Structure formats: structure tokens, C-alpha cells
Amino acid sequence: MTSPSRRHVLGATGxxxxxxxxxxxxxxxxxxxxxxxxxxxxxxxxxxxxxxGSALDAPxxxxxxxxxxxxxPAQDRLHFVALDVVTKDRDExxxxxxxxxxxxxxxxxGAEAAPGGLVGGGxxxxxxxxxxxYGLAASGLTITIGYGPSLFDDRFGLAGRKPDALRDLxxxxxxxxDPRRSGGDLCIQACANDPQVAVHxxxxxxxxxxxxxxxxxxxxxFGRTSSTSTSQATPRNxxxxxxxxxxxxxxxxxxxxxxxxxxxxxxxRGASTGGGWMAGGSYLVARRIRMHxxxxxRSTLQDQQDTxxxxxxxxxxxxxxxxxxxxxFARTGPDGAPAIPLASHVRLAHPTNLGGVRILRRGYxxxxxxxxxxxxxxxxxxxxxxxxxxxxxxxxxQALAAKDALNEYVEHTGSAVFACPPGLRDGEHWGQxxxx
Amino acid sequence: xxxxxxxxxxxxxxxxxxxxxxTACSGSTGGGSGSTAAGTITVNATDTACELSTTTARAGTVxxxxxxxxxxxxxxxxxxxxxxxVSEVENIAPGLSRQLKVEITEPGTFTTACKPGMVGDGIxxxxxxxxxxxxxxxxxxxxxAIADYRAFVASEADELETQTAAFVxxxxxxxxAKAKALYPVARHPWESIEPVAESFGGxxxxxxxxxxxxxxxxxxxxxxxLEKDLWTGGLQKDSGAVADQLLADVRQIxxxxxxxxxTALSIANGAKALLDEVATGKVTGEExxxxxxxxxxxxxxxxxxxxxxxxxxxxxxxxxxALLKALDxxxxxxxxxxxxxxxxxxxVSYTALSDAQVKDLTVALDAxxxxxxxxPGVVEAS
Numbered sequence: 001m002t003s004p005s006r007r008h009v010l011g012a013t014g015x016x017x018x019x020x021x022x023x024x025x026x027x028x029x030x031x032x033x034x035x036x037x038x039x040x041x042x043x044x045x046x047x048x049x050x051x052x053g054s055a056l057d058a059p060x061x062x063x064x065x066x067x068x069x070x071x072x073p074a075q076d077r078l079h080f081v082a083l084d085v086v087t088k089d090r091d092e093x094x095x096x097x098x099x100x101x102x103x104x105x106x107x108x109x110g111a112e113a114a115p116g117g118l119v120g121g122g123x124x125x126x127x128x129x130x131x132x133x134y135g136l137a138a139s140g141l142t143i144t145i146g147y148g149p150s151l152f153d154d155r156f157g158l159a160g161r162k163p164d165a166l167r168d169l170x171x172x173x174x175x176x177x178d179p180r181r182s183g184g185d186l187c188i189q190a191c192a193n194d195p196q197v198a199v200h201x202x203x204x205x206x207x208x209x210x211x212x213x214x215x216x217x218x219x220x221x222f223g224r225t226s227s228t229s230t231s232q233a234t235p236r237n238x239x240x241x242x243x244x245x246x247x248x249x250x251x252x253x254x255x256x257x258x259x260x261x262x263x264x265x266x267x268x269r270g271a272s273t274g275g276g277w278m279a280g281g282s283y284l285v286a287r288r289i290r291m292h293x294x295x296x297x298r299s300t301l302q303d304q305q306d307t308x309x310x311x312x313x314x315x316x317x318x319x320x321x322x323x324x325x326x327x328x329f330a331r332t333g334p335d336g337a338p339a340i341p342l343a344s345h346v347r348l349a350h351p352t353n354l355g356g357v358r359i360l361r362r363g364y365x366x367x368x369x370x371x372x373x374x375x376x377x378x379x380x381x382x383x384x385x386x387x388x389x390x391x392x393x394x395x396x397x398q399a400l401a402a403k404d405a406l407n408e409y410v411e412h413t414g415s416a417v418f419a420c421p422p423g424l425r426d427g428e429h430w431g432q433x434x435x436x
Numbered sequence: 437x438x439x440x441x442x443x444x445x446x447x448x449x450x451x452x453x454x455x456x457x458x459t460a461c462s463g464s465t466g467g468g469s470g471s472t473a474a475g476t477i478t479v480n481a482t483d484t485a486c487e488l489s490t491t492t493a494r495a496g497t498v499x500x501x502x503x504x505x506x507x508x509x510x511x512x513x514x515x516x517x518x519x520x521x522v523s524e525v526e527n528i529a530p531g532l533s534r535q536l537k538v539e540i541t542e543p544g545t546f547t548t549a550c551k552p553g554m555v556g557d558g559i560x561x562x563x564x565x566x567x568x569x570x571x572x573x574x575x576x577x578x579x580x581a582i583a584d585y586r587a588f589v590a591s592e593a594d595e596l597e598t599q600t601a602a603f604v605x606x607x608x609x610x611x612x613a614k615a616k617a618l619y620p621v622a623r624h625p626w627e628s629i630e631p632v633a634e635s636f637g638g639x640x641x642x643x644x645x646x647x648x649x650x651x652x653x654x655x656x657x658x659x660x661x662l663e664k665d666l667w668t669g670g671l672q673k674d675s676g677a678v679a680d681q682l683l684a685d686v687r688q689i690x691x692x693x694x695x696x697x698x699t700a701l702s703i704a705n706g707a708k709a710l711l712d713e714v715a716t717g718k719v720t721g722e723e724x725x726x727x728x729x730x731x732x733x734x735x736x737x738x739x740x741x742x743x744x745x746x747x748x749x750x751x752x753x754x755x756x757x758a759l760l761k762a763l764d765x766x767x768x769x770x771x772x773x774x775x776x777x778x779x780x781x782x783x784v785s786y787t788a789l790s791d792a793q794v795k796d797l798t799v800a801l802d803a804x805x806x807x808x809x810x811x812p813g814v815v816e817a818s
Contacts, residue, residue, distance in 0.1 A: 086799050102527075111554040115511060120521035124701060125813030138555075211766060211803025214795075426529075 057137035069142030071250040078221030082184025097431030110138030133200035146418025163275025181414030221364020242315035280422030288414030309344030486550030584747035620732035627736025631706035667726035731783035766804035
């Protein structure tokens with residue numbers, strides 16, 4: 001044995017916690033009524049949260065033509081996890097994806113991961129839901145699944161179904177990738193307006209997957225860095241700048257069709273033999289970008305603005321006014337040099353300098369503690385959704401990696417690509433098309 | 437709003453209720469006037485109501501036919517006290533009917549609930565069962581399981597005493613090499629019946645306490661004290677006395693172990709607890725910090741868990757054959773992997789494992805533990 005102390009401490013803590021919860025609930029009465037536990041019967045409730053009922057609490061539909069969590073207005077919090085398949089059994093994997101679908105749909109509705117998951121199993125079963133989101137609102141939870149290139153090797157007979165566009169990224173100049181933060185057979189992107197709801201979703205899916213999948217790496221994000229709808233204000237990244245001003249928005253149907261959603265003809269082979277199943281899906285590129293924020297913070301305002309190419313306060317392109325002004329790259333400053341410097345981030349990443357390429361960005365700020373030498377391990381967990389990784393993200397990143405003034409302050413430490421299939425219709429489940 | 441969900445804080449006595457196969461038929465029975473119609477209770481579920489044709493039933497097989505006349509996906513639950521689910525049907529789409537059959541053997545008050553939209557406590561009502569029915573009892577199988585487990589414990593206890601006596605003799609003879617070789621062998625049977633040994637509170641820390649968890653005022657004794665001597669400082673003046681005390685304590689626990697009266701539930705919980713030990717102490721290399729013989733303990737815990745569940749096989753087979761299959765697969769996978777770290781009959785040192793190998797073991801252990809954690813709930817109905 002021997003961990004009498006640990007076991008006893010854990011046991012005691014558990015009891016105390018349960019008691020506290022019960023007490024709080026008894027005391028607060030309708031306090032929990034507003035959330036996960038309420039639904040139908042809370043209509044008459046008057047708990048403190050019941051009156052809130054804000055859009056941030058509302059559920060996002062799980063099913064549809066496209067997966068939720070892509071053009072869904074970006075929620076505030078992220079829990080992203082990449083997993084490796086550890087079973088060799090194709091049926092076991094297919095079954096897990098089906099179980100995931102059921103649990104994911106339930107959780108996005110604000111329900112427990114399984115019916116009666118909190119206590120319904122009775123005193124002698126481990127509860128089927130871990131419980132920390134019980135009583136919380138749906139909080140706009142979206143759960144988006146993606147398949148990595150490695151899933152289509154020879155293990156599960158999926159080699160023939162690999163989309164041509166699903167290929168690992170080429171190396172980029174300056175990459176400092178950690179294999180322990182890169183790749184993965186599967187990914188789950190859970191976004192919500194309450195961090196506990198997002199973490200609960202990932203935790204319960206990981207639990208359902210024990211024996212089938214194992215977590216390879218995971219990333220928490222605490223603040224959205226992009227707006228994906230015109231209804232949202234542009235947020236700021238860890239450099240303190242508005243980020244994603246020129247992002248593709250949910251309202252731009254033509255741009256989404258051109259740059260984000262895979263079209264039926266994109267894959268050369270058919271839906272049942274090749275990668276045609278991706279029609280209506282999108283490719284997810286994840287890059288963990290560590291920012292050397294201490295160095296950045298010591299640079300002058302002018303340096304910072306020249307590096308980004310935008311005004312720090314209102315986000316306007318340099319030399320212009322208004323955040324949403326179209327950048328004028330021909331404009332010169334008083335010194336005769338371009339107002340938006342040649343090596344600035346905005347100029348290099350702009351569609352006009354990339355043959356019209358655009359991407360849908362959906363990244364999050366992160367801070368993973370410290371680096372051990374007195375600095376914050378902080379940065380941007382970059383997520384982009386594109387129709388073709390190699391025609392959109394790759395040329396963009398090649399241009400940035402070669403010249404971007406920002407490279408002085410950033411380092412790419414993790415990288416992955418996933419194929420996010422189209423949305424599910426009623427009665428369908430994840431993996432159904434692939435494992436049919 | 438009342439929060440009955442939390443009433444479970446007071447433990448409920450198990451109610452003799454068995455959920456029968458939950459048959460889902462998609463709406464084609466339309467009102468149903470088949471042979472079971474007499475006993476069928478119809479449930480008309482809408483977005484705002486949950487109407488049962490009757491709220492009482494005789495003990496026996498009770499059949500509910502739930503029709504979703506609303507616009508939201510609905511669910512139907514039958515709860516015992518404390519919101520323990522007796523049975524449920526989920527995912528009843530608008531317009532569909534589904535059937536739920538439940539076997540109830542004893543009288544009592546239950547709660548029914550429809551949950552339009554899947555969230556919340558649902559629209560509830562009281563449901564009364566009268567009379568009694570005979571349960572398909574697994575009593576004989578459970579009795580056999582208990583007898584088998586007691587026999588296993590007794591045999592491991594004897595092995596523990598024999599091997600510990602040999603280890604103690606080597607320590608007292610000052611034969612360090614032999615004592616080191618016998619140390620993990622002596623501990624193996626201990627690890628296989630650990631939950632039983634642990635139930636005798638005071639002896640466990642004396643025999644198996646680690647230096648950092650020794651209670652205040654208590655001497656550091658037992659296996660781990662001798663482990664420290666053998667692998668780090670060399671045998672001490674009092675090592676022989678510590679060894680004598682160890683053997684005396686082990687003999688006491690061996691005698692006590694043969695008197696335990698387990699239940700099916702405690703056997704199942706013990707099987708799970710053994711894997712928890714592996715997860716928190718062995719696969720992390722914490723248990724044997726001087727000798728690094730953690731994989732021996734790992735094997736002992738695993739074997740103890742497997743044997744405990746083996747006694748319950750007939751019970752599990754009857755109630756959840758799919759679980760039995762999963763248990764067999766995951767036990768085999770983990771023991772095969774663990775066995776690959778054996779050389780010439782002996783496990784390699786924990787320090788010889790790479791990070792990737794530790795991760796592989798952890799992944800396989802998680803896979804097994806999730807399945808083993810389901811067993812107490814399966815045997816609990818007895």
C-alpha cells in the first residue's frame with residue numbers, strides 16, 4: 001500500500017465536499033435552478049440566475065449542415081484536446097465515436113453526459129457524469145471533432161478514405177515545435193462561455209474514451225482572440241492589440257463557401273471511396289504560439305504599432321482611422337516610408353498580399369503557468385478553419401515565417417492539422433460515414 | 437424548487453429492483469393492444485406535461501409505453517428514492533413511442549419523470565408499487581463467489597507468511613543479496629490481498645507504512661524500513677528486531693485475514709481499490725522508492741484484482757456479459773504489457789522504464805480501471 005494518508009485525506013475531502021454542496025443547495029434553494037438542473041421546471045423558479053438567461057447561457061444547436069464551433073460566435077473559453085487512438089480494434093473506435101456523439105449532444109444541451117449521470121446510478125456505482133457542470137447553464141458549449149492525418153494510416157483500414165488535403169504541415173522557418181504538443185489522431189475543440197462547462201465536456205469525453213483513446217496534449221484558452229460574427233466586438237490578444245479585425249464572419253456566406261467549407265468537388269475521389277466525405281467540413285489548423293511578452297512589454301508603442309501595422313488603441317491601420325478601414329498599403333508617412341511597414345504583420349497576412357487567401361481565425365489567449373525562469377508561459381493558441389490547408393494557411397505562414405517583424409516576439413511550439421467533418425443530421429453520429 | 441437530486445447524501449438502502457431489458461420500439465405499436473396491453477401503462481409526454489394512464493402497479497414486470505406528443509426530444513425516468521434511476525429511456529423524438537419494461541419485486545413509492553429537452557429534474561409524479569414478486573435470485577452464485585474469494589485470500593495469506601519468514605531469515609542472517617532477492621517476492625502476496633489487510637487498521641501501517649506517512653509518534657517499521665536498510669544505509673543494529681516484529685505482525689494479519697466475511701460488493705470494491713493502488717503508488721514508482729521493485733507490487737495488485745473478479749464471474753455473466761468481455765480484454769492487455777517488463781522471471785527495475793513505457797502502462801491501466809469501476813454497480817443488486 002501505502003498511501004493511507006492520501007486515501008484517507010481524499011475520502012475525507014470527498015465527504016466534506018458532498019456535505020457542503022448539499023448544504024449550499026438546501027440553503028440556496030432555487031440557486032441551482034437556473035442551470036443544468038433546471039430546464040423545464042425552472043420556468044417558475046426565481047433563483048438568482050434564473051433571471052439572467054442571457055445569450056451567453058443559451059445552448060447552441062449541436063446538429064446542422066456544419067459542425068458547431070466554427071462559425072458559431074466565438075465563446076470566451078476553450079478546452080482543446082488532441083488524442084491518440086490506443087486500441088487496435090476498429091469497432092471499438094467506431095463505438096466510442098457513437099458514445100461521444102450521444103454525450104456531446106447531451107452536454108451541449110446543458111444536460112448531464114448520461115441520463116441521471118449525477119446520482120442516478122445509485123450509491124454503488126461511479127457516477128456516469130463527473131458532476132462539476134451540474135447546475136450550470138449550457139453556456140454556448142460547442143464540441144467540434146476533428147480527425148488527424150495519422151488516423152488514416154494502416155491501423156483502422158481508413159487509408160483509402162484520407163482526404164488529399166489532409167496532410168501534415170511543412171516545416172516553417174523558425175518553428176520550435178515540441179512533439180508532445182503536436183499532432184494527434186483526433187481532436188476535440190470544446191468552447192463555452194463558462195470554463196467549467198468546457199472542461200467538463202472534455203473530461204467526460206476523455207473518460208468515455210479510456211482504453212480507446214489517450215490524451216496526447218491539451219490546451220486551455222481563457223480569452224477569445226477573434227470575433228467570428230459581426231455582432232461581436234474585436235477582442236485583444238496578449239500583445240494588447242485587437243486581433244482578427246479582418247476575420248471571416250459568420251454573416252459572409254460567400255466568403256465562407258470560398259474559404260472555409262470544403263466543397264463537394266474539392267476531393268478528386270468520391271464520397272464513399274476517397275475524401276469526399278469532407279464536403280461541408282473544414283480543416284482545422286492549430287498552432288501554439290508562445291509570446292515573449294516580457295520583451296514585447298519593454299518595446300516602445302511605436303515599435304509595437306509598426307510590428308503589427310495597426311493603432312494599438314482603436315485598431316485602425318496605421319495612418320488611417322477606424323478599426324474596419326481597409327488597409328491602404330500605398331499610403332506613406334511623413335518620412336516617405338510606407339505608413340504600414342513592409343514587415344508588419346497586417347501587411348504580410350493581408351489577402352491582397354497573398355493572392356486573395358483568407359482564413360477563419362478562432363484562436364484563444366493562453367497562460368500555462370511559468371517557464372521556470374521567471375517569465376509567463378503565455379501566448380496565442382491559434383486556431384484557423386480553412387477549406388484547404390495547403391492553399392491557404394501554408395502560403396500565409398510561409399510569408400509570415402520569412403519576414404514578419406512579429407517573429408522577434410513569438411515562437412511556434414505546437415502544431416497540428418485536423419479534418420473536421422461536416423455537421424450531423426438527425427440520427428447520425430460521428431464516424432458513421434468513415435466506418436460504414 | 438425542491439432538490440431531491442441531492443437527497444442521496446443520505447445513503448439509500450438498495451431496493452430490490454432490476455431493470456429488465458429496455459426495449460425500444462419505434463412507434464409502430466400505435467397505442468398497443470397486444471398481449472401485454474393489460475399491464476401497459478401509457479405515458480403521454482408533451483413539452484409541458486407527463487400524463488400516466490395510472491400511477492400504481494402491482495409488483496412484477498411493469499411496462500410503460502411513452503409517446504412523445506411534444507416538440508422537444510424527451511426522456512422518461514423511473515426513480516427510486518434519492519433519484520436513483522431504476523430505469524430510463526432517452527432520445528424519444530417528437531412523434532415517436534418507446535417502451536420501457538421494469539421488474540419491480542418489492543412494494544414502494546417511486547417517482548416518474550418526463551424530461552422534455554433532456555435537461556432539468558423533469559416533470560415528476562409519484563408512482564406506487566404494491567405487493568411483492570419473486571426476484572430471479574443470484575444468491576447461490578454470490579455465496580459461491582464469497583467462498584471462492586475467502587479461499588483465495590487464505591491461500592495468499594499462507595504464501596505471505598511463508599515468503600515473509602524466508603525474507604526475515606535472510607535479513608537476520610545478514611545475507612543482503614538474498615534478502616534483496618526475497619523482498620519483492622514476499623511483498624507480492626501482500627499486494628494481492630491488500631484491501632483485506634488494510635481493513636485491519638492498526639497493523640497495516642506497521643507492516644507497510646512508508647517513512648513519509650508514518651504517523652506522529654510511530655516508529656518507521658515493516659517492509660519499507662527494511663527496504664531502506666537493504667538498498668541505502670545497509671542493515672542497522674535494530675534491523676533484526678524490525679524483521680522479527682514484521683513477521684509477528686504478518687502472522688497476526690494472516691490469521692485475521694482468514695476470518696474476513698466479504699460481500700459481493702466488498703469483493704468488487706476491493707478489486708477496484710487494488711487498481712487504484714497501482715494508479716497512485718505503483719505505476720508512478722512511489723511505493724518502492726529505494727528498491728524500485730514497483731512492478732512486482734503492480735503485478736500483485738493486478739493479480740489480486742483479477743482473482744477477486746474471477747470469483748464474481750458467474751454473477752457478472754448473468755447480469756452484464758458485455759462487461760465481462762471487456763474486463764477479460766483489458767486484463768489481458770495490461771498483464772501482457774506488464775509481463776513484457778519481466779526478464780528471466782524477474783521484473784525490471786522501475787527506473788529502467790522509459791517515459792513512454794510508463795505512459796503505455798498508465799493508458800492500459802486507465803482502460804481496465806474504467807471497466808472494473810462498473811462492477812460494484814453490477815453486483816450491487818444482489
